[in-house]
Amino acid sequence: MQKIVADENKKYYKEQAELFQLQKEWRSNTISELREETQILHRDVQASEERIILLRKQHHQDLKRLRHGFLQLSTQEQRKEDIQSFDDLDQYYRESDEDFVRLAKQVKPMIVTGKHIAILGSTSRGKSTMINSLLGKHVAQVGIGEVTTEFEPYQGFDFILWDTPGINDETKFSSESIALWKSMKHRLILIESTIKENSKIMKRFDQIDLHYDIIVNKFDLADEEDQAQFREQIRSEVKSLGLKQLHSLFFLSAKYPGRYPDWINLVDYLTSSVS
Incomplete structure (x- = not known):
């Protein structure tokens, strides 16, 4: 009878040890997965931040370029002094309209x-x-x-x-x-x-x-x-x-x-x- 009890206890403790080992491995795997997911998330956030910075920089450059373009468009008024004929006048207005449309369509x-x-x-x-x-x-x-x-x-x-x-x-x-x-x-x-x-x-x-x-x-x-x-x-x-x-x-x-x-x-x- 004592032998049976001892065997049962031995079996129980063995099962508990196996369960503990499984729990330990599960925790280890879970922590590793969480760490990996956290690293991925951190990389994604970092990439997003870099993307935002890049977009802001690009937007600033686009806006600067468009401002320069519209400034050039406004200074075209000075070219009126070179107009000597109706052909010159027609060319002036045609170029002005084309420049305006080209620049305006780029504005968001x-x-x-x-x-x-x-x-x-x-x-x-x-x-x-x-x-x-x-x-x-x-x-x-x-x-x-x-x-x-x-x-x-x-x-x-x-x-x-x-x-x-x-x-x-x-x-x-x-x-x-x-x-x-x-x-x-x-x-x-x-x-x-x-x-x-x-x-x-x-x-x-x-x-x-x-x-x-x-x-x-x-x-x-x-x-x-x-x-x-x-x-x-x-x-x-x-x-x-x-x-x-x-x-x-x-x-x-x-x-x-x-x-x-x-x-x-x-x-x-x-x-x-x-x-």
Whole structure:
């Protein structure tokens, strides 16, 4: 009987020793695997950090190169002194357009979240008033002359409006401004009396495939009996200029939003999820 007990004890201790050895090996293997996984993760993190540094460096170099390109493009104005004939003039504008398109297409959009809408237009076209009316509160400064001197965002209910400095047909483009334009869901160009006020920026948007909308603001300044003719004049200008990326055309008054039906049409258009 004692021999049986001793054999059972011996068997039990042997099994415990084997189990302990298995546990020891399992722990050792697990620790080794964890160490290996940690090393792999560390290498991945290090590679990601190096990749980020490389991308930042590359982005900085690209931005520097594009800035230089746009600077060269802006200094082309000096070449006008060499224009002696219509052939020279035609060559000058053709080269300028080609350089602009080439550089602009290399610019990447700003990284933004949500729906962003840019309000553009010449000085005193009612951009700030438009923003205040769309938001239903006074947030953008209004006045006579150039009030907005830099890009300024204003948070709406489900979109962000960008007030912009006054533009005209001599406005210089930069990589920063084009990156902003590209990141917008909508680009609203405000005019007052003729498409020609901002035809150059419309043509630029056409060249780089950016859609835009035209808002004939201060429509209340036109006499009521002349408004129908005024509408036809604007539509005729749109047709004659062949604006390729024009999406919508609105006739309204940001100062008196409820006076014209196009105000409701504009709000529906901007807040629509499929616009």
